[in-house]
Amino acid sequence: MPRILPFLSAILILSGCQSLPSANTGDIPPDSILLSAQHCLKEYIDDLDKFHFGPCLKVVSVNGNTPPVREDGFIELPIATAFRLETSCVYRHADGTPIPATVSTAAFQIRTDTFTDGGKRWYLHAHKQARGVIGCEPTLAPSVYPTYETN
Secondary structure, eight states, rough: OOOHHHHHHHHHHHHHHHHHHHHSSOOOOEEEEEESSSEEEEEEEEETTTEEEEEEEEEEETTOOOOOTTTTTEEEESSSSOOOEEEEEEOOTTTTOOOOGGGGEEEEEEOOTTOOSOOOOEEESSSSSSSOSSSSOEEEESSOOOOOOOH
């Protein structure tokens, strides 16, 4: 019996781990997408062996209304539907803290053909890249990473 206890314990632990939800949770309805409510860009600089903290973007409103943000930081939107998003962007110091004097706003239009497939997570970035940019030019991407790396 003493030899069986460690074996049974291991089986229980492994089966418990297998029942945990995955990072790619299947909790997105097939007729919806999840859009990041807030997202900050950063880019690793090999030469300096550090991260450059780019601008942060926050979705302020969807069609003029404050959007409900899920516990995981995403906004659920139906596919094949047009929306007007109002966003707020802010640049950050080298330590990642916001620079209040750099806050700007920008609108972003989602068309009916923007999201044709549901069940996915999307990220609205403040810009196409993390370094060497000015202003707030929202860019939609299926990745947390900037669209372009800075040369």
